[in-house]
Amino acid sequence: MNTNVATAGEFNRIVRFLIHELKPRGPWLTTFNVISIPVIVAGLVILCFRFIYGLGSVTNLTQEHPWGLWLGFDVVTGVALAGGAYVITFVVYVMRVDKYQSIVRITVLNGLLAYMFYGGALLFDLGRPWNAMNPFIGNSFGFASVLFLICWHFALYMVAAFVEFSPVIAEWLNLEKARKFLKSLALGTVILGVTLSLLHQSGLGALFLMAMPKIHPLWWSQFTPVLFFVSSIYAGLSMIIFEGTVSHGVFKNLLTPKGHHSFDDMVFGLAKGAAITMFVYYVFKALLFIHEKQWDLINTSWGYWYLLEVLGFVLVPAFMFAFGHKHRSLNIIKTAAVIALLGVILNRLNVSIICFQWYEPVRYYPSWQEITVTLMVIFSEIWIFRWVVTRMPVFSSEH
Amino acid sequence: MDRRGFLKTTLVAGTAALAGDDLGALELRHPEEFVGVLVDTTRCIGCRACEVACGETHDLFVPDVINDGALATPRKTSERQYTVVNKYETEQGDIFVKRQCMHCHQAACATACPTEAMHKTLKGPVTWDGDKCIGCRFCMISCPFDVPKFEYNEWNPKLVKCTMCFERQEKGLKPACVSACPTDALQFGVQVDNLEIARHRIYAHPDKYVHQIYGEHEAGGTGWLYLSAVPFDQIGFRTDLGRTPYPEYTREFLYAVPAILFGVPAFLLGLNALADHDKPTGGMGSEFLTGDEEAER
Numbered sequence: 001m002n003t004n005v006a007t008a009g010e011f012n013r014i015v016r017f018l019i020h021e022l023k024p025r026g027p028w029l030t031t032f033n034v035i036s037i038p039v040i041v042a043g044l045v046i047l048c049f050r051f052i053y054g055l056g057s058v059t060n061l062t063q064e065h066p067w068g069l070w071l072g073f074d075v076v077t078g079v080a081l082a083g084g085a086y087v088i089t090f091v092v093y094v095m096r097v098d099k100y101q102s103i104v105r106i107t108v109l110n111g112l113l114a115y116m117f118y119g120g121a122l123l124f125d126l127g128r129p130w131n132a133m134n135p136f137i138g139n140s141f142g143f144a145s146v147l148f149l150i151c152w153h154f155a156l157y158m159v160a161a162f163v164e165f166s167p168v169i170a171e172w173l174n175l176e177k178a179r180k181f182l183k184s185l186a187l188g189t190v191i192l193g194v195t196l197s198l199l200h201q202s203g204l205g206a207l208f209l210m211a212m213p214k215i216h217p218l219w220w221s222q223f224t225p226v227l228f229f230v231s232s233i234y235a236g237l238s239m240i241i242f243e244g245t246v247s248h249g250v251f252k253n254l255l256t257p258k259g260h261h262s263f264d265d266m267v268f269g270l271a272k273g274a275a276i277t278m279f280v281y282y283v284f285k286a287l288l289f290i291h292e293k294q295w296d297l298i299n300t301s302w303g304y305w306y307l308l309e310v311l312g313f314v315l316v317p318a319f320m321f322a323f324g325h326k327h328r329s330l331n332i333i334k335t336a337a338v339i340a341l342l343g344v345i346l347n348r349l350n351v352s353i354i355c356f357q358w359y360e361p362v363r364y365y366p367s368w369q370e371i372t373v374t375l376m377v378i379f380s381e382i383w384i385f386r387w388v389v390t391r392m393p394v395f396s397s398e399h
Numbered sequence: 400m401d402r403r404g405f406l407k408t409t410l411v412a413g414t415a416a417l418a419g420d421d422l423g424a425l426e427l428r429h430p431e432e433f434v435g436v437l438v439d440t441t442r443c444i445g446c447r448a449c450e451v452a453c454g455e456t457h458d459l460f461v462p463d464v465i466n467d468g469a470l471a472t473p474r475k476t477s478e479r480q481y482t483v484v485n486k487y488e489t490e491q492g493d494i495f496v497k498r499q500c501m502h503c504h505q506a507a508c509a510t511a512c513p514t515e516a517m518h519k520t521l522k523g524p525v526t527w528d529g530d531k532c533i534g535c536r537f538c539m540i541s542c543p544f545d546v547p548k549f550e551y552n553e554w555n556p557k558l559v560k561c562t563m564c565f566e567r568q569e570k571g572l573k574p575a576c577v578s579a580c581p582t583d584a585l586q587f588g589v590q591v592d593n594l595e596i597a598r599h600r601i602y603a604h605p606d607k608y609v610h611q612i613y614g615e616h617e618a619g620g621t622g623w624l625y626l627s628a629v630p631f632d633q634i635g636f637r638t639d640l641g642r643t644p645y646p647e648y649t650r651e652f653l654y655a656v657p658a659i660l661f662g663v664p665a666f667l668l669g670l671n672a673l674a675d676h677d678k679p680t681g682g683m684g685s686e687f688l689t690g691d692e693e694a695e696r
Contacts, residue, residue, distance in 0.1 A: 056551025063477070063548050066536035094667050096674040127534020127549060127556040131514070140514040140531045146649050147537045148513035149656060187671065195663045199656060209648040210507045210541035213640050225652050356540075 014173055021391050036379035043376025046369045047124060055127065058369035064357045065364035069374055070125040072352035076204050077345050078118030079154075080228070083236030084243075085111025085161060086197035087273075093190040100266055105168055105394045106247065107240055109385065112161040117381040119154045124373060146206045153200035160193040172392040201232040208351055216355035218297055218306040221288050224351065230284065234277040235344040237270045238317075241337040247389075254395045264330060271321045271333040274340065278318035285310055302358065309350060313343025433504060433523030434568070435614075435622030436577060437593040438497055439600065440634065441607060442584035445470060445495035447484045452579035453499075456564065457481060470495075473635055478548040481561040482576060487634045494627070496634045497576070497585070500525060500546045500561035501614060502622030507645035508538035508547055508560075517547070517558070523590070523622050524563035532558055543618050543640045563622065593624050600626060619644025 050058045061068045088107045091097045123129045134140050135151040142148040163185055170179035205228030212220055221227065244263055248255065297303050320336035323329070353364060366374075388394060447464040454461035460479035462469060473485040475498075482499035506525045508517040516532035519525050527547075534556060538547045550556035564574035572578070577587040586593060597612045613631045614621040618640050625631070632638045 052554055054550065054552045054554055054556060059551075061549075061551060063475070063539070064545070066539040066549060090667075094671045094674070096671070125535075127536065127558075128529075128532055129534070131531065131533045134514040134531055134533055140516070142510075142513045142515045144510045144646060144649075144653065145513045145537070146652065147511065147535060149653070151513055191664045191667045191671075194667060195660060198663060199659055202652070206649055206652040207537070207540070209652065210511060210543075210645045212645075212648060213543050213637065214540075214545075222648070222651075 014175075017173065025390060032382070036383065039372060040376050040379055040383075043373045046373055049369075050124065050373075055125075058367060058373075060364055060367045060370065062362065062364065064360050064362065065353070067125075067352060067356070068364055069353070069366035069370045070121055072349050073345070074118045074121035074374055074377055075125075076207075076352045077348040078114055078121075079204060080201065080232045080235045080344055080348055081239045081341065082111045082114035082118070083197065083201060083232035084240040085164075085236070086194050087233055087236045088240065089164060089190040090194045093187055094194070099262075099269060102262060102396075103240065103244060103266060105165070105396075106244070106389070108161060108164045109168075109388060109394055110239070110243055112158065112165055113381050113385055113388075115154065115158050115161060117377050117384075119158070121374075121377045146203055146209070150200050150203045150207070153196045153203065157193055157196040157200065160189045160196065163189040164193065168392050168394060197232075198229060202226060202229040204228055205351075208356075211356065214357050215351065216302055216358040217292070218289075218294060218302060219351050219355040221292070223284070223288060227281065227284065230277060230281045231344055231347060234274045234281065234340055237274040237277070238337040238340040238344075241267055241270055241274075241334060242341060245334055245337075247395075251389060251395065254389065267330060267333055268325055268328065271325045271336070274337070275318050275321035275325060278314055278321065278340065282310065282314050282318060285314070302355070305350075305354075309343065309346050313339060313346055317343060432589040432591055433502075433622055434563070434588065435502060435523055435590050435593055435624060436563070436574065437586040437588070437597055437624045437626070439584050439586070439597075439626045440494055440496050441626065441628050442582045443484070443495040443497065444582055444584075445484055445486055445493070446581060448579040448581060449497055449576035449585065450480065450482055450484060452575040453482045453561075454480065456567070456575035457562075476500075476546060476548060476560070478550045478557075478559045481559070485635055489629045489633050491628045494629060494634050496625075496636075498635070499576075499623070500563070501544050501618070502561075502563055503543075503618050503645070504620040504622065505618075505644035505646050507541040507543060507618070510646040510649065511537040511541035513537070520565065522565075522568065524565040524568065525560075526562050526565050527558050527560065529557060534558075541645065543637070543645055590620075590622065590624075597624055597626055616642040618642075619647070 046058050055061055059068055059070070084107050088100055088104055092100050092104050123132060126132055135142070135148050136155065163182065166182040167179045167186075170176075170182055202225035205224035205226075208215060208220065208224055209222070244267070248263060298307065317336040317339040320332050320339070324332035324336060447462065447469075450462050451464060453459065459481065462480070470484070470486040473487070474483045476483055482497060484495055484497045487494050487496065502523060502525050503519075506517070506519045509515070509519045509525055511517070512532075513535065514531040514533055516528045516530075517525060517538050518528060534549075536547075536549055536558075538558060539545070539549060546560050548559045550559065564572070564576075567574060573587045574585075577585040586596060588596075594612065594615060597615075601608045601610055601612075607628060608626055609628065609630055611627075611631065613625040613627065613636055614623055619642065625636070627634055630638075
């Protein structure tokens with residue numbers, strides 16, 4: 001009886017606390033709000049049209065280009081950029097490298113939100129989203145399908161990432177017992193998360209294996225899954241540097257001076273990791289190019305486009321990371337991170353959209369509605385991110 | 400019983416269980432083999448009766464073949480037409496080619512489908528099930544012949560492609576296009592028979608045909624086979640698709656999945672055990688100790 005009363009009291013406390021926390025804080029008329037609110041409203045209106053009149057009413061998708069910006073950018077690219085969470089949890093929990101502890105929470109939060117929003121954006125793109133649960137229930141398991149694998153791994157990874165983040169929520173709700181229990185799950189969920197990430201990051205590349213005759217030979221390879229996995233590592237590291245830099249500017253008041261100082265040290269370590277991964281990626285790309293004897297493809301406009309991606313957006317930032325690490329230049333590293341991120345975006349869009357059906361005279365360009373909905377997804381994610389970091393103990397690792 | 404024999408028997412049993420007595424109705428000599436259609440483009444006169452019959456049978460768009468002048472430019476199948484006939488001007492004169500789903504033996508679309516909505520039936524036709532389909536369009540990405548089409552302007556879109564009249568076959572009828580063809584350019588039957596007929600025609604008229612049966616090996620073999628008087632790249636066929644069945648391209652990756660799913664966690668647990676436990680972890684380090692270690696402190 002007593003325990004019931006205590007539980008009920010605890011429950012009431014949490015509900016009151018949640019209602020209190022749900023109230024908006026801070027000034028309303030910020031630049032971000034002024035830009036993002038109209039975009040989110042416009043995106044929701046566009047989605048109404050999409051669900052009433054079909055995908056064709058708001059997108060430029062065609063029979064030749066069945067996947068456009070929503071798939072190629074939101075899902076294929078967004079998931080690569082969220083790779084930081086599995087990299088950093090691997091380093092801190094499995095390898096026990098203490099140096100990066102203070103960014104674990106923020107990185108896992110970023111990864112979790114990215115999967116929820118970018119993976120969630122898949123629902124807008126599915127023609128029959130009310131059947132979206134089919135891969136998970138019933139006797140319609142497409143075991144031989146790469147997409148079936150990715151569906152499951154997305155779902156499981158979101159659970160794993162949520163459990164990884166859950167001690168922060170428990171700490172925020174002041175539930176000490178739950179926090180201790182959830183924290184004890186950390187190593188197991190991290191290992192599950194790393195394994196699932198390895199599989200679905202490469203799986204996104206495997207989606208394009210059967211499209212062999214339709215993708216330009218410079219971008220199709222039997223090893224695309226490996227390339228996607230390796231590039232997701234430096235994409236994740238670059239994203240941590242980029243997001244960390246932005247967060248440290250915007251949420252300065254939430255940080256302790258000590259935390260601020262150690263972030264710079266971490267950036268140097270992340271830059272070194274990114275440089276090494278990018279060199280490995282570049283060598284692999286070069287080996288594939290030589291092995292496939294693709295020299296005669298280079299002196300074409302597609303060849304120049306390929307060189308721009310591989311030299312300009314992989315090799316150049318790789319050297320910049322290495323140079324910035326050696327000469328302790330944060331500015332060079334941060335610039336390199338931006339270029340590397342653009343390079344990953346370029347690569348994913350090349351494989352999934354730009355070099356798909358490259359021989360077709362009619363090209364695909366995203367419509368303004370597709371771009372607006374993509375921006376809506378990004379802005380909504382930032383809204384939730386901002387709500388979480390201003391309330392939960394995300395920037396601190398002490399309690 | 401050898402392995403092939405066993406597989407055959409299993410397939411027959413499975414097919415019989417699914418289709419009941421209808422197998423006999425077609426009087427097929429090899430009920431365990433895939434059915435398909437042999438298209439002899441030298442016999443096609445471009446009347447497009449097949450397009451009309453297809454549209455009427457499947458409640459789709461029925462073209463006005465007399466007046467629409469659609470043969471002027473090659474067309475693709477679309478979300479309103481399972482099949483189209485195209486005209487190609489070659490050194491052998493005008494050649495007409497009917498196009499539709501090829502019904503690959505190892506269909507890329509069916510392998511790609513996460514819900515088995517695209518399904519390679521045991522009899523050969525590749526069919527689509529709207530109750531299972533999530534509309535991801537991965538079948539369209541994967542199909543080497545670019546066959547599945549999507550209804551972009553419907554709130555409840557379908558994936559549209561030729562079903563080889565699977566429903567008619569279950570009633571013991573030939574596909575509508577084959578029944579409608581006035582010149583026997585289309586020949587419905589089991590794959591081995593169709594191949595035999597095709598080879599016989601090439602042997603009997605070695606100067607009339609190019610010595611290739613399109614679909615015998617393309618993409619690992621297809622249910623629809625084509626004969627032609629001119630090289631196939633002159634009449635709208637891709638000749639760079641290779642002989643590998645398309646599911647093979649993802650098979651290695653999928654084989655690696657269970658190995659990674661069980662191997663990597665074991666490896667990582669070992670790695671974690673090897674990582675230095677005794678290293679002094681001051682300050683923020685305490686966050687990541689397990690409960691026991693925390694208690695010891």
